[in-house]
Each structure stands twice: as C-alpha cells, then as structure tokens.
Amino acid sequence: MRWWSVANFVSNAGTWMQLTVQNLLVLQITGSAAATGLSLSVQAAPGLLMGVAGGAVVDRWPRKLTAAVSQALLGLVAFTTAFLVATDRLNLGALMALAAVTGLIATVDGPACALLGNDLVRTEDVPSAIGVGSLVHNAGRLAGAGLAGLTVAFLGTASAYAANGLSFLFVTAVIPFLRPVREQTRPEPAGEPTGEPAGRAGDTRMTVREGLAFFARRPRLVGLAVISGVSAVFGRNYGLTLAVLVTGPLAGGAGAFGTVSTVLAVGGIVGAVLGARLRRPSVRLVGVLAAAGGLLQVAAGLSPSLAVLLVLVLPMAVVESVSDTAGTTVLQTDPPPHLRGRVLGVWGSIRTVWSLAGPPALGLLMEVAGARGALVLGGLLIAAVVAAGHFAHRRRTPAPVPVPTTPAALAARPALGTAA
The missing domain is CATH 1.20.1250.20 (MFS general substrate transporter like domains)
Incomplete structure (x- = not known):
C-alpha cells in the first residue's frame, strides 16, 4: 500500500502538471475559448457513454493486469501528445482525437485503480485506504500545479506531457510488485459454459445490465x-x-x-x-x-x-x-x-x-x-x-414491533402454529 501511494502521488503530480498547461495549450492552438470547452467535453463523453462497459471490463479481467495496461496506454497517449507539441504538429483534430482516446481509456482505468488500492488492505481498513488516496490526490495536485510552472518555463510545454507520461510508466512498473491481501473471485457469468471466452457481446451486455x-x-x-x-x-x-x-x-x-x-x-x-x-x-x-x-x-x-x-x-x-x-x-x-x-x-x-x-x-x-x-x-x-x-x-422505514419479554406477556401470546 505504501508503494501504491507513492506511485499514485507521482501519477497525480504528473496529471496536474498536464492539466495546468492543457487549457492554455488549446487556447494557443485554436485561439478559441469554445474549443477549450469542447476538448473537455470530448474527453468526458466516453465516461457518459461507455462508463458501465468499462466497469464490466474491470469485473471480467484480472485487476492488476487491467490497471497496468490502462496506465501504460495513458502514458502512450501522453508521450504522443508531447511529441506532437514538440514538433509543432498538434492541430485541433489530433487534439480532439487524443482527448477522446484518453477519456475512453479512463473508463477502465478509473475503477481498476480504485479497486486495486482496496485489494491491498484488509476489509476493515478500506476506509483508511480511501482516505489515504484522497490525501495523496490533494498532495499531488499541489505538487503538480507548482512543478508545472517551473517545468514549462525551463523545458517548454511538451515537457509537462512527457512528465505525465513518465508518471504513468512509473505506476505501470510498480503494479506487478503489489501483493493483494485477498484475491478477488469472479464467478462465471450465468449462462456461459465453463471454458468459453468471456468476451462475447451478448454476455457483456448482460453484465452491463446487471x-x-x-x-x-x-x-x-x-x-x-x-x-x-x-x-x-x-x-x-x-x-x-x-x-x-x-x-x-x-x-x-x-x-x-x-x-x-x-x-x-x-x-x-x-x-x-x-x-x-x-x-x-x-x-x-x-x-x-x-x-x-x-x-x-x-x-x-x-x-x-x-x-x-x-x-x-x-x-x-x-x-x-x-x-x-x-x-x-x-x-x-x-x-x-x-x-x-x-x-x-x-x-x-x-x-x-x-x-x-x-x-x-x-x-x-x-x-x-x-x-x-x-x-x-x-x-x-x-x-x-x-x-x-x-x-x-x-x-x-417501518417502526419496530415491540417483542414481549415479561412472563405474563409471553403467556398471553398464542402458541406457535395456532390461530391468533
């Protein structure tokens, strides 16, 4: 759990470094405040449309593998954005596409990482683990916002995206060494024969409905x-x-x-x-x-x-x-x-x-x-x-029915099986 907290602090700091400069980058490319809002909406849209399906993926596949793959993919998106910014090839279309891909990956990454953190502690310690996660998030936010200005001033805008990419790779490298307290059991979905692949469209829709x-x-x-x-x-x-x-x-x-x-x-x-x-x-x-x-x-x-x-x-x-x-x-x-x-x-x-x-x-x-x-x-x-x-x-909520406890009251109750 300590390693997971350190990894999340690094990741949150990298994310807030990127978020601090992202809106300014959109304004620099487009010169439009409306485009800035549109980029945020495009990134949020997959969560609206595909959030439940992303959660179904988390329930179906091993949590550590799912979190590691999603973190690596988010790192790839960040490095791609950094390359396009550094080579002056980032246009509005590419920006919107990258925002949509980020939002789509996040529909799986969010629940996978949240539940993986809970797996690292005993059940009675889950509230404490969530509180530590909130603390790490706020500390990473402060550190990332502060580092963003220094990084951009000395290394340029692309460096904030590259730093975020490195933070995702750090989390990916830590995940294989985590040891959950208990392994999550995932029963076979109803109606699916044992041994068949658990990825058919019909079964996915069923799990979403569940x-x-x-x-x-x-x-x-x-x-x-x-x-x-x-x-x-x-x-x-x-x-x-x-x-x-x-x-x-x-x-x-x-x-x-x-x-x-x-x-x-x-x-x-x-x-x-x-x-x-x-x-x-x-x-x-x-x-x-x-x-x-x-x-x-x-x-x-x-x-x-x-x-x-x-x-x-x-x-x-x-x-x-x-x-x-x-x-x-x-x-x-x-x-x-x-x-x-x-x-x-x-x-x-x-x-x-x-x-x-x-x-x-x-x-x-x-x-x-x-x-x-x-x-x-x-x-x-x-x-x-x-x-x-x-x-x-x-x-x-119905009012509780008082249960008689005195000998007289108990004697007055009808015997079990008789009509009252």
Missing part, C-alpha cells in the same frame, strides 16, 4: 447519487463561484483568489486525514456533511470581507473532503466484489452527467442571482434536498 439493475435497486446508492449530484452542481464548483465572488463583490485580485485556492487545498488535505479515520461511513453521514457544507456555503456567500471568507473556506474544504471519502467508501464497499467494477462504471457515467451540466447551470444561476446569490441559493438547495431525503426515508 450493474445498472443493482445500482437502481439499492436505495442507498441512489440516495448517494442524488446528494452527490446536487452538491457537485451547486456546491463544489468553487473555482467558478469563489473566483467571481473574490474578484467581484469582495474587490480582490488574482492573488487573493490564489490565497483562497491554497486554503481550499489545505482544507482538502486536513479532511482527507480525518476521513481516513472513518471506520463505518454511511449515506446518512454523507448527507449530514453535505448539508453542513451547504450551510457553510451560505455563510461564505454572505461574507462581508475576504478575511471572513478565508475563515469559512477552510471548514468548507474539510467537510467536502470528509464527505467525499465517506461517499467513496460506501460506493466501493456496498456492492458484492464481482459487481464493484460495474457499479463504479455506473457511478462514472452519472458523475459525467453532473460534471458536464454543473458549470453551465451554475453560470446561468450567477447570471440571474450574482455570485453571492448563487452561493446562498445553492447552499440552501443542498440542505433542503438532504432534509427532504431524511424525512422521506423516515416515512418509508
């Missing part, structure tokens, strides 16, 4: 999706809402927003450490944290000064990080082992929907209500959805 059906039949997973979706659309786009709030009503500049972003990152790390201590997280805990985050967001929207905003931003980030860790733990441990890849695939498709819908919806809300209004209304909506879900759950 993942969708399991997700739809689990109220706790549906509730988790609703809470996470509303929070993601109206409460997690701080890069947009807080940027407008700081530079607008609070009259700050880019430096002030940089300070806010740093505090958010620090809060994310603190929250990851706290989340790693969770033993049995639940959807109810995720809802409580989401509601608390929404109320903190309301207070942030009403902040009279930058100093007050900074005081509120830290607990907002902490609550968000703990909530993410709790939700991820529920998502990755609730399904049976042979369905977890497909459930994560369903989740990936759902997450793609709200990641594509969130910024436009929030932008429209800010146009109508302003940055303060968007933060206040969004926070109140999150809290209201959580409260409504709580009361709906209480109404559906």
Whole structure:
C-alpha cells in the first residue's frame, strides 16, 4: 500500500502538471475559448457513454493486469501528445482525437485503480485506504500545479506531457510488485459454459445490465447519487463561484483568489486525514456533511470581507473532503466484489452527467442571482434536498414491533402454529 501511494502521488503530480498547461495549450492552438470547452467535453463523453462497459471490463479481467495496461496506454497517449507539441504538429483534430482516446481509456482505468488500492488492505481498513488516496490526490495536485510552472518555463510545454507520461510508466512498473491481501473471485457469468471466452457481446451486455439493475435497486446508492449530484452542481464548483465572488463583490485580485485556492487545498488535505479515520461511513453521514457544507456555503456567500471568507473556506474544504471519502467508501464497499467494477462504471457515467451540466447551470444561476446569490441559493438547495431525503426515508422505514419479554406477556401470546 505504501508503494501504491507513492506511485499514485507521482501519477497525480504528473496529471496536474498536464492539466495546468492543457487549457492554455488549446487556447494557443485554436485561439478559441469554445474549443477549450469542447476538448473537455470530448474527453468526458466516453465516461457518459461507455462508463458501465468499462466497469464490466474491470469485473471480467484480472485487476492488476487491467490497471497496468490502462496506465501504460495513458502514458502512450501522453508521450504522443508531447511529441506532437514538440514538433509543432498538434492541430485541433489530433487534439480532439487524443482527448477522446484518453477519456475512453479512463473508463477502465478509473475503477481498476480504485479497486486495486482496496485489494491491498484488509476489509476493515478500506476506509483508511480511501482516505489515504484522497490525501495523496490533494498532495499531488499541489505538487503538480507548482512543478508545472517551473517545468514549462525551463523545458517548454511538451515537457509537462512527457512528465505525465513518465508518471504513468512509473505506476505501470510498480503494479506487478503489489501483493493483494485477498484475491478477488469472479464467478462465471450465468449462462456461459465453463471454458468459453468471456468476451462475447451478448454476455457483456448482460453484465452491463446487471450493474445498472443493482445500482437502481439499492436505495442507498441512489440516495448517494442524488446528494452527490446536487452538491457537485451547486456546491463544489468553487473555482467558478469563489473566483467571481473574490474578484467581484469582495474587490480582490488574482492573488487573493490564489490565497483562497491554497486554503481550499489545505482544507482538502486536513479532511482527507480525518476521513481516513472513518471506520463505518454511511449515506446518512454523507448527507449530514453535505448539508453542513451547504450551510457553510451560505455563510461564505454572505461574507462581508475576504478575511471572513478565508475563515469559512477552510471548514468548507474539510467537510467536502470528509464527505467525499465517506461517499467513496460506501460506493466501493456496498456492492458484492464481482459487481464493484460495474457499479463504479455506473457511478462514472452519472458523475459525467453532473460534471458536464454543473458549470453551465451554475453560470446561468450567477447570471440571474450574482455570485453571492448563487452561493446562498445553492447552499440552501443542498440542505433542503438532504432534509427532504431524511424525512422521506423516515416515512418509508417501518417502526419496530415491540417483542414481549415479561412472563405474563409471553403467556398471553398464542402458541406457535395456532390461530391468533
């Protein structure tokens, strides 16, 4: 697990180095902000269309092999992009094709790497492993964003892509040496004779349907999706809402927003450490944290000064990080082992929907209500959805029937098998 954490830190740092310069590269090539948004949509589209199928692949094939191959392929895409940038051959068509290929590989790589990390620890330690993963992600984000500027300044834009490619190869090299605590059992799909290849189109469609059906039949997973979706659309786009709030009503500049972003990152790390201590997280805990985050967001929207905003931003980030860790733990441990890849695939498709819908919806809300209004209304909506879900759950849950325990009450009960 220590080696896996080191590998993920290197990979996250490389990924954030690339992401830091990617939008600037698209603008440099096309000169169009719309093209930048289109490239992000093209990369996200496979997750929407093929997420469940990617999860089915993870359930069918050995996890270590699947993760190693997907990481190597992502490294190949990064090196190809670096070569095209260095030789000045990267055009809009090639850029869109590479973005689509990256998104397609990610539909397999995401669930494979997430579940491989869980395989390295005992079942009771999975929440801690997920918390460590969140901590590594936030630390890699800080390191990658900082290294990107130095790398591009001294070595050029292509170097950020090359560094990301090397980070993927490092993960690929580490995977063969990992020793899972337990081997995952993957029973033969129903109706498939033993010894036949497990890759036929009909069986793949069947497994995809199994993942969708399991997700739809689990109220706790549906509730988790609703809470996470509303929070993601109206409460997690701080890069947009807080940027407008700081530079607008609070009259700050880019430096002030940089300070806010740093505090958010620090809060994310603190929250990851706290989340790693969770033993049995639940959807109810995720809802409580989401509601608390929404109320903190309301207070942030009403902040009279930058100093007050900074005081509120830290607990907002902490609550968000703990909530993410709790939700991820529920998502990755609730399904049976042979369905977890497909459930994560369903989740990936759902997450793609709200990641594509969130910024436009929030932008429209800010146009109508302003940055303060968007933060206040969004926070109140999150809290209201959580409260409504709580009361709906209480109404559906039947009250427990008291069992008589006194001798007189037991004597009054009808004998087993007689009519009452």
